[in-house]
Each structure stands twice: as structure tokens, then as C-alpha cells.
Amino acid sequence: MxxxxxxxxxxxxxxxxxxxxxxxxxxxxxxxxxxxxxxxxxxxxxxxxxxxxxxxxxxxxxxxxxxxxxxxxxxxxxxxxxxxxxxxxxxxxxxxxxxxxxxxxxxxxxxxxxxxxxxxxxxxxxxxxxxxxxxxxxxxxxxxxxxxxxxxxxxxxxxxxxxxxxxxxxxxxxxxxPLVAPEGVSIESHVGFYWTEGTYAAGIAQDAIPPLKAGSSIGIPSPPAILFPDGMVGTPNIVDADRLQGFDADWTKPAEEITKASARWRLLGNxxxxxxxxxxxxxxxxxxxxxxxxxxxxxxxxxxxxxxxxxxxxxSHCSDWPISNNLVKIGDFLQHEAKPLSLKASTGFLSRAKKGSLNFPPGFLSALDRFVERIA
Incomplete structure (x- = not known):
């Protein structure tokens, strides 16, 4: 019924x-x-x-x-x-x-x-x-x-x-x-992070992305970035972002009929x-x-x-994990090619990260340095 x-x-x-x-x-x-x-x-x-x-x-x-x-x-x-x-x-x-x-x-x-x-x-x-x-x-x-x-x-x-x-x-x-690797986050796998942050937080996530969010107060979208095992750094395609919230691919596509395409990130983040x-x-x-x-x-x-x-x-003492599922890894989930993070965005994140006091996974910042050298 x-x-x-x-x-x-x-x-x-x-x-x-x-x-x-x-x-x-x-x-x-x-x-x-x-x-x-x-x-x-x-x-x-x-x-x-x-x-x-x-x-x-x-x-x-x-x-x-x-x-x-x-x-x-x-x-x-x-x-x-x-x-x-x-x-x-x-x-x-x-x-x-x-x-x-x-x-x-x-x-x-x-x-x-x-x-x-x-x-x-x-x-x-x-x-x-x-x-x-x-x-x-x-x-x-x-x-x-x-x-x-x-x-x-x-x-x-x-x-x-x-x-x-x-x-x-x-x-x-x-x-x-499900148990994760006891040694912590490793750059040998995919590492998700917020490229818009870096000084006080970065949202580091192993084999996943941190939460999709609405973006800045002035409407600039800020999709999370991913450090790939091969050293590439990029942001997910918006079609995969629809799927990351459990929608069908291109669920938010109709929004482009009345607003800019980047607004889809805000809709998904909310x-x-x-x-x-x-x-x-x-x-x-x-x-x-x-x-x-x-x-x-x-x-x-x-x-x-x-x-x-x-x-x-x-x-109650319930966990945040109601049902038993295997962890789905972001590398296996993505169906579309990621967009390389721009030089400006990459150097901005590195600058903030190196000035701050956050602890990053071993080799993480060095890998971003190498990415910047490659695209500069």
C-alpha cells in the first residue's frame, strides 16, 4: 500500500x-x-x-x-x-x-x-x-x-x-x-580533501571524499579534491557528484536551464x-x-x-553505521574523468597547509608539490 x-x-x-x-x-x-x-x-x-x-x-x-x-x-x-x-x-x-x-x-x-x-x-x-x-x-x-x-x-x-x-x-x-588500515591514511590509495581549506582543517578522507558542501557565501563552488595514487590531483565530475549523494547520474542537470552549471554543487551539498x-x-x-x-x-x-x-x-549507544556494507572506495566508484585541480588552487592550498600546524598523511604535501611542478 x-x-x-x-x-x-x-x-x-x-x-x-x-x-x-x-x-x-x-x-x-x-x-x-x-x-x-x-x-x-x-x-x-x-x-x-x-x-x-x-x-x-x-x-x-x-x-x-x-x-x-x-x-x-x-x-x-x-x-x-x-x-x-x-x-x-x-x-x-x-x-x-x-x-x-x-x-x-x-x-x-x-x-x-x-x-x-x-x-x-x-x-x-x-x-x-x-x-x-x-x-x-x-x-x-x-x-x-x-x-x-x-x-x-x-x-x-x-x-x-x-x-x-x-x-x-x-x-x-x-x-x-569495516576496519580501515591501522597505519592510517596512505597516499598509495586515493585521498580526498578540501582544497579550499588547509590552515585549520582539510577534511582528509581515505578512499573517500569529505562531505560535499554548498560552497562559499558568494556562490563559488568548492567540490572536494582527490589525490590519486599516480600523483594526479583533481575534482570529481559533477555527474559523479550526483551519484555520490545516491541520485541517478545528472539528477541536478535541469538546474542548468535556469542557472549556471556550478550551482549544482551547492544543490548537492545541501x-x-x-x-x-x-x-x-x-x-x-x-x-x-x-x-x-x-x-x-x-x-x-x-x-x-x-x-x-x-x-x-x-x-543510546548505536553506532553511526546502521547496516553492514563493505566500504566502497572512491577509485572504484568514479565513472568519469576527474578535472585536474588548477595551479592557483593547488598552490593556494599548499601555501595555507605549510603555514598552518595541521598534521597531514606522510608524503601528502610532497605529492602535491610534485603535482604543482608538473602543471606549472
Whole structure:
């Protein structure tokens, strides 16, 4: 039986596509960004598109409400204004709509940094809002790599419901993360990193890329770079970037009809990894029993996973790896030739890296030096 859903802050449909693959039908999608709306209109034909969440009133009786509310104020690389920032405070619109609607299940997604920013203010506001509305809730930090994409992407997934058990959806699956080489990151394999950083962070990832992100505040895209075993340094093709978020190749291509092609990186950076939301949708349809007898009340900081059934807030000890999958390596995943990193970008990264105090993998900076000499 097909179940119904509505997506707020839908972006390019990461949550919604995953749920569609699990048997949920979108009744309406709300997104204010023109490029993202254009992708939605092409990929979800016939679905009602709403413009501004602040103009949405009650949405009637539906099974699931999704909301990947804006993360710019919560991100570790943003302004860090917190949940009270002008964009992230839009989550209050979710509470307003829920108070006027008949919605059993709610799924939210946002950045992991929200657990720690301003002493966890965002999480407290989030769970308090749902508790006031009578919802039970659970949340969990999940790494997208568990779902077959070579992108180290930790995000908070939050599930709330009126009468069911959100733990049976979000916390009942757990697996052991595959072991990585004990010697650490090696340049003998592929190494992903942020070429736009280098002084205080670089996002180093072995056989993967660090998380795709929206880019700079002035709209300059910043796809991660990859140091290949042969010494080449390049950025993934945008078609592979679509796939790195679990979309079909060229999912974001329609955006080029109304904006510059580079905007596709921003759309993907703001999106949700599709296989994760598909797993959530399948668990919604077939929940598994969760045994929380050993869980203890939360003390101090917000943990990486937690829950409440209406009688207190408890810490769960679930990992960020819900299902058992082999690690997919970026070198095996890419289907298109990478674009060589420019001389300006390469030398800029090296300059910042050598001035900073970061510890890089053995031979990493030397390999970049050789790449620069080759292309200079």
C-alpha cells in the first residue's frame, strides 16, 4: 500500500526520493530556492510545488512529513549563529504546521555540529518543540559511507511520531564499521580533501571524499579534491557528484536551464544522501524491536544518538553505521574523468597547509608539490 508524504525544505528531493523508493508518494513539496525547485519540477512531475514554508498552513492527514531544514546557521563552517539564526529558525515553521495538521511521523535531517553548537541549544529547542506537541522522538548520527557511497558524511537524522516507537525505525539496526588500515591514511590509495581549506582543517578522507558542501557565501563552488595514487590531483565530475549523494547520474542537470552549471554543487551539498532516506522509509514500513533497557538518562552533552518515549531523555549507544556494507572506495566508484585541480588552487592550498600546524598523511604535501611542478 502506498503511503503519503509532504516534503518541506525539499531541496532537490533527497529525503523525498529515498522515501519514494520505499513506497511513499509525495503529495506536495515546498522549496524556495529557484534552482532546486526547477530540479523538483523535472524529477517529481505532477507533484504540487509550494514556494515558501511560511505560507504553508495545515497540510491535512498524511503519513510522513519530511523537513531538511536549513543548516547554514548550524554548520561548523558557517556563521555559527545557531538555531536562532534567520535560516535555521525556520524549523519553528515545522512546529506551527504540525500543530494544525494530522501527521503521525516526522523525519528531519541536519548537520552533526548542531549537537555541540552553543552547548547543544539547537537540539534542546528541537526536542522540546516536539515534546510540547506530544511526539516521541529519536535521533542518530549516521555516516553516508554505510550506504555504499564513498563520501564521509555525518548527519543527524531525527524521527518523531505521535503513537509509534521512533526507536524501532532509527535505532533498531546497528552494524560494525569495516576496519580501515591501522597505519592510517596512505597516499598509495586515493585521498580526498578540501582544497579550499588547509590552515585549520582539510577534511582528509581515505578512499573517500569529505562531505560535499554548498560552497562559499558568494556562490563559488568548492567540490572536494582527490589525490590519486599516480600523483594526479583533481575534482570529481559533477555527474559523479550526483551519484555520490545516491541520485541517478545528472539528477541536478535541469538546474542548468535556469542557472549556471556550478550551482549544482551547492544543490548537492545541501541535499540528503538518498540511500539513507530509503533505508529510513523501509524501516518505517517494517520497524524492528529496539531494546533500550540498558540505555541511561542523558547527562551533560547531547550524545550521538538518543531517544524519548515521553518519560525522559535517554542516550543510546548505536553506532553511526546502521547496516553492514563493505566500504566502497572512491577509485572504484568514479565513472568519469576527474578535472585536474588548477595551479592557483593547488598552490593556494599548499601555501595555507605549510603555514598552518595541521598534521597531514606522510608524503601528502610532497605529492602535491610534485603535482604543482608538473602543471606549472
Amino acid at each position: 502506498t503511503r503519503s508524504m509532504v516534503g518541506l525544505f525539499a531541496g532537490i528531493g533527497g529525503l523525498e526520493l529515498g522515501l519514494a523508493r520505499a513506497g511513499y508518494e509525495s503529495k506536495a513539496l515546498c522549496e524556495i530556492d529557484p534552482a532546486a525547485r526547477h530540479v523538483l519540477s523535472a524529477r517529481f512531475p505532477g507533484v504540487e510545488l509550494l514556494h515558501d514554508v511560511r505560507d504553508v498552513d495545515q497540510i491535512g492527514k498524511i503519513d510522513v512529513l519530511c523537513a531538511g531544514f536549513p543548516c547554514q546557521d548550524l554548520s561548523s563552517v558557517g556563521q555559527k549563529t545557531g538555531i536562532s539564526g534567520s535560516r535555521s529558525t525556520l524549523v519553528d515553521e515545522v512546529f506551527r504546521i504540525l500543530s494544525q495538521s494530522d501527521v503521525e511521523w516526522v523525519i528531519l535531517e541536519n548537520v552533526r555540529f548542531m549537537l555541540h553548537l552553543n552547548k547543544g541549544e539547537a537540539m534542546d529547542r528541537l526536542v522540546s518543540g516536539f515534546e510540547r506537541l506530544g511526539y516521541r522522538w529519536a535521533y542518530r548520527v549516521i555516516d553516508s559511507q554505510a550506504f555504499g557511497v564513498p563520501q564521509r558524511r555525518h548527519r543527524v537524522y531525527f524521527v518523531a511520531c505521535r503513537s509509534g516507537d521512533p526507536r524501532a525505525v532509527l535505532l533498531s539496526d546497528d552494524a560494525v564499521r 541535499s540528503v544522501t538518498v540511500p539513507v532516506s530509503e533505508w529510513l522509509g523501509r524501516r518505517l514500513r517494517r520497524p524492528k524491536r529496539y531494546n533500550g533497557n540498558q540505555d541511561r538518562p542523558i547527562v551533560g552533552k547531547w550524545p550521538n544518538s538518543a531517544w524519548s518515549m515521553g518519560n525522559g531523555r535517554f542516550e
